[in-house]
Amino acid sequence: MRFFIDTANVEEIRMADEMGIICGVTTNPSLIAKEGRNFKEVIGEIASIVDGPISGEVKATTTDAKGMIDEGRDIAAIHPNMVVKIPMTPEGLKAVKVLHSEGIKTNVTLVFSCAQALLAARAGATYVSPFLGRLDDISMPGIDLISDIMEIFQIHGIETEIIAASVRNPIHVIDCAKAGADIATVPYKVLLQMTGHPLTDQGIEKFKKDYLAVFGE
Ligand code: E4P
Numbered sequence: 001m002r003f004f005i006d007t008a009n010v011e012e013i014r015m016a017d018e019m020g021i022i023c024g025v026t027t028n029p030s031l032i033a034k035e036g037r038n039f040k041e042v043i044g045e046i047a048s049i050v051d052g053p054i055s056g057e058v059k060a061t062t063t064d065a066k067g068m069i070d071e072g073r074d075i076a077a078i079h080p081n082m083v084v085k086i087p088m089t090p091e092g093l094k095a096v097k098v099l100h101s102e103g104i105k106t107n108v109t110l111v112f113s114c115a116q117a118l119l120a121a122r123a124g125a126t127y128v129s130p131f132l133g134r135l136d137d138i139s140m141p142g143i144d145l146i147s148d149i150m151e152i153f154q155i156h157g158i159e160t161e162i163i164a165a166s167v168r169n170p171i172h173v174i175d176c177a178k179a180g181a182d183i184a185t186v187p188y189k190v191l192l193q194m195t196g197h198p199l200t201d202q203g204i205e206k207f208k209k210d211y212l213a214v215f216g217e
Pocket of ligand 1: 027028109134
């Protein structure tokens with residue numbers, strides 16, 4: 001399983017990239033709004049940091065296929081690594097079909113069922129993003145959705161990749177890896193949580209103490 005970072009904050013992206021752990025970025029309208037900056041400017045900066053797929057979503061106010069296609073073409077023109085993120089609706093699927101026929105990569109987002117994932121794949125989506133945490137939030141096991149989509153895609157030889165999204169903690173990440181998700185898109189905070197272990201900290205302290213006792217500074 002590969003890692004994308006789920007943020008539009010360029011500092012977080014730079015720090016995760018420096019650790020060598022991410023190979024792509026996902027953004028969404030809420031994450032872009034949080035930065036309070038121009039969409040194209042932020043996306044352009046992100047693309048200059050990470051050499052991998054960068055998902056930029058069509059405007060939350062654009063709901064018709066034609067609008068999403070026009071915006072999708074604009075987003076794709078920002079950088080060759082751009083992936084157009086499209087919400088899972090009938091109009092969204094029409095847009096995915098057209099963008100796919102033009103060789104533009106898409107990431108179908110807000111996927112909460114296997115039926116939605118299968119339709120998105122058949123429309124030509126490069127990626128589907130099932131939202132794990134938001135299902136957990138309403139007491140439906142999000143991880144089951146990831147494994148079920150994985151199983152269906154394997155049975156039918158579907159090449160659309162699964163990006164496990166709405167990841168909220170390190171346990172989510174490991175569960176996604178066990179379920180066979182191709183990618184997990186993970187917030188910076190969770191990536192940092194994954195680096196830590198109390199025994200690692202204790203071990204570093206002990207090595208330091210033992211070394212200093214014999215060799216000094
Ligand atoms: C996916 O691409 C979304 O940006 C994201 O994972 C949503 O996560 P949230 O449910 O924590 O907002």
